[in-house]
Amino acid sequence: MLLIKDLLPKAVKKAGIKQAVDIALALERAETILVRVYGKEFLLGVKPAYIQYKTLCLLCTDFSAGSQIGYCEEEIIEYINQAFSKKVVERISLIT
Numbered sequence: 001m002l003l004i005k006d007l008l009p010k011a012v013k014k015a016g017i018k019q020a021v022d023i024a025l026a027l028e029r030a031e032t033i034l035v036r037v038y039g040k041e042f043l044l045g046v047k048p049a050y051i052q053y054k055t056l057c058l059l060c061t062d063f064s065a066g067s068q069i070g071y072c073e074e075e076i077i078e079y080i081n082q083a084f085s086k087k088v089v090e091r092i093s094l095i096t
Contacts, residue, residue: 044061045060046069046094054088
């Protein structure tokens with residue numbers, strides 16, 4: 001008997017949307033770790049926007065909040081990549 005959890009990854013890969021699904025999951029993990037490290041209010045000034053060329057781009061409306069990202073950049077990247085078999089994010093960029 002086949003389970004949905006076994007079929008879903010194959011169907012996503014076959015449909016050609018694996019990369020888009022991985023990016024969406026990585027953005028969700030980025031938001032999770034930002035809240036865990038800095039608190040929920042932090043997302044008022046910094047939000048994960050998109051991932052392009054293995055760079056997580058964060059939309060930064062509060063410069064002081066954005067400047068704090070550098071202190072935990074490696075921890076953020078490591079947490080995001082833990083859920084994947086290969087690196088989805090290698091660096092972080094702030095968009096002001």
